[in-house]
Amino acid sequence: MISDKKDHIINTAIELFAxxxxxxxxxxxxxxxxDVNVAMVNYYFGSKDKLFEAIVERKAIFMRGVLDELRANxxxxxxxxxxxxxxxxxxxxxxxxxxxxVLQQELLVSQRVSMHENVMSLFIKNTQDVxxxxxxxxxxxVFRKVDPQMTFASIxxxxxxxxxxxxxxxxxLNKDPDFDPYTDEHFKKRMLTHLRQLIHAHLLxxxxx
Amino acid sequence: MISDKKDHIINTAIELFAxxxxxxxxxxxxxxxxDVNVAMVNYYFGSKDKLFEAIVERKAIFMRGVLDELRANxxxxxxxxxxxxxxxxxxxxxxxxxxxxVLQQELLVSQRVSMHENVMSLFIKNTQDVxxxxxxxxxxxVFRKVDPQMTFASIxxxxxxxxxxxxxxxxxLNKDPDFDPYTDEHFKKRMLTHLRQLIHAHLLxxxxx
DNA sequence: GTTTAATTCAAACATTTGTTTAATTTTGTG
DNA sequence: CACAAAATTAAACAAATGTTTGAATTAAAC
Numbered sequence: 001m002i003s004d005k006k007d008h009i010i011n012t013a014i015e016l017f018a019x020x021x022x023x024x025x026x027x028x029x030x031x032x033x034x035d036v037n038v039a040m041v042n043y044y045f046g047s048k049d050k051l052f053e054a055i056v057e058r059k060a061i062f063m064r065g066v067l068d069e070l071r072a073n074x075x076x077x078x079x080x081x082x083x084x085x086x087x088x089x090x091x092x093x094x095x096x097x098x099x100x101x102v103l104q105q106e107l108l109v110s111q112r113v114s115m116h117e118n119v120m121s122l123f124i125k126n127t128q129d130v131x132x133x134x135x136x137x138x139x140x141x142v143f144r145k146v147d148p149q150m151t152f153a154s155i156x157x158x159x160x161x162x163x164x165x166x167x168x169x170x171x172x173l174n175k176d177p178d179f180d181p182y183t184d185e186h187f188k189k190r191m192l193t194h195l196r197q198l199i200h201a202h203l204l205x206x207x208x209x
Numbered sequence: 210m211i212s213d214k215k216d217h218i219i220n221t222a223i224e225l226f227a228x229x230x231x232x233x234x235x236x237x238x239x240x241x242x243x244d245v246n247v248a249m250v251n252y253y254f255g256s257k258d259k260l261f262e263a264i265v266e267r268k269a270i271f272m273r274g275v276l277d278e279l280r281a282n283x284x285x286x287x288x289x290x291x292x293x294x295x296x297x298x299x300x301x302x303x304x305x306x307x308x309x310x311v312l313q314q315e316l317l318v319s320q321r322v323s324m325h326e327n328v329m330s331l332f333i334k335n336t337q338d339v340x341x342x343x344x345x346x347x348x349x350x351v352f353r354k355v356d357p358q359m360t361f362a363s364i365x366x367x368x369x370x371x372x373x374x375x376x377x378x379x380x381x382l383n384k385d386p387d388f389d390p391y392t393d394e395h396f397k398k399r400m401l402t403h404l405r406q407l408i409h410a411h412l413l414x415x416x417x418x
Numbered sequence: 419g420t421t422t423a424a425t426t427c428a429a430a431c432a433t434t435t436g437t438t439t440a441a442t443t444t445t446g447t448g
Numbered sequence: 449c450a451c452a453a454a455a456t457t458a459a460a461c462a463a464a465t466g467t468t469t470g471a472a473t474t475a476a477a478c
Contacts, residue, residue, distance in 0.1 A: 026466080027465080027467085028465080037426060039427070039467085039468080039469090040426075042466080042468080104317055105314070105317050105318065107377065108310060109233060110376070111233055124377075124381070144410075147402070147403040147406075149381050151407070154363060154366070154407055157363070157368070158362055160373075161365055161369060162366075164313075164316055165319060165325075172333070173358050191359065193356070197355065197356075198355075198407070235434075235435065235436080236436060237435085237436095247436090247437090247458095248438080248439090248456075250437095257435095257436065420477100421476100421478080422478095423475085423477090425474065427471085427472075427473085428472100429468105430467105430468085430469075431468070432466095432467090432468100433464100433467100434464080434465065434466095436463085436464095437463100438460085439459085441458090442455100442457070443454105444453105444455065445453080445454070446454085447451085447453095448449105448450090
């Protein structure tokens with residue numbers, strides 16, 4: 001019962017923050033949109049800042065964990081691992097497009113230092129794992145000599161780019177202005193196909209297309 | 210004399226907005242940082258929103274124009290044009306890293322609609338030009354069959370990714386926390402080398418490394 | 419059913435916000 | 449110097465902000 005209402009506030013807040021930004025959204029906006037009293041936000045979360053932390057805490061779990069299993073797994077080849085990483089990132093980001101947008105805003109503005117550090121340390125951990133896989137592939141001579149950090153930036157950056165603005169994404173891909181690309185399966189497939197093709201060509205020495 | 214002071218306010222505002230975001234910065238913050246009276250911002254620009262428009266108007270010029278010459282130019286091969294586009298984007302974005310950050314915030318939040326439309330139409334125009342070049346290269350069979358829109362997203366997205374957060378960029382590339390990557394020539398070279406290698410491998414059928 | 423705790427609410431709180439005012443100072447011009 | 453226009457200022461303005469209060473309502477426990 002309690003967590004139902006907390007969840008409802010959190011989800012409404014993600015919608016609102018994704019649209020107007022954290023600083024651009026007032027608690028009264030949020031209360032109206034969520035159809036609760038203004039005092040409830042502070043009652044449940046303590047403050048606007050702590051609401052933000054609660055959002056991250058609740059939702060960031062979705063972003064964690066895939067790479068842990070991958071690191072241990074030795075039955076997969078390096079390129080198979082890279083493919084799984086790409087698919088995992090695309091799936092995760094697309095599963096929470098609004099939350100993703102809120103996180104991106106946070107990283108861009110970097111006001112709430114603790115949050116910034118949290119998201120960043122998670123990102124860095126992932127970076128190191130991916131870089132390790134890329135370097136192993138290079139040592140095995142199945143990967144070309146590439147810049148592993150920049151390669152990771154290209155993977156994440158491509159996804160972020162199309163997820164930055166729905167309207168821009170639609171105009172980039174010649175879609176209807178009110179089309180929602182982030183729930184569309186064709187769109188996901190298109191993104192995956194491109195990323196795989198791009199990274200395969202980049203990495204693989206014997207790349208048979 | 211006048212434009213000196215307007216310029217000073219604009220440049221200070223870019224610094225402030227890049228750090229705290231537009232909504233997160235107050236006019237009093239700005240006035241204090243720029244060491245001018247609070248009323249001066251409204252005196253010179255009319256309002257906070259119009260100050261934002263003035264910033265874009267003043268600085269967005271740096272982002273325009275390169276592709277116009279490229280489109281007419283027929284002496285260059287398609288891959289040479291792509292290389293020039295990459296170099297041009299990297300140079301332009303790195304030349305105004307703080308303004309770039311402000312623009313990115315704007316696209317992510319999309320509150321000030323007119324601005325959003327402005328930046329977007331510019332972006333779309335560039336997209337179309339680049340896509341046209343990629344398609345011509347594909348018709349000529351010097352480029353592989355690729356997704357041209359997504360390829361453009363990968364180029365821009367890679368640059369944006371490393372320019373999103375200075376601290377994250379430094380940790381991604383194993384640099385000192387207070388190192389400024391955006392004015393460093395080695396960093397620029399590293400980005401250019403990676404992007405060229407990535408896009409060449411992606412596009413070129415006969416790619417001799 | 420009574421009591422206790424948790425929840426909800428309208429109202430008020432103190433700041434901060436963008437903006438305006440009206441007086442003062444500075445600058446430019448004849 | 450005198451005069452008008454432009455620039456600068458401190459103060460005030462109304463509106464919006466995050467937050468708190470204390471009473472009212474609901475839910476839970478006995």
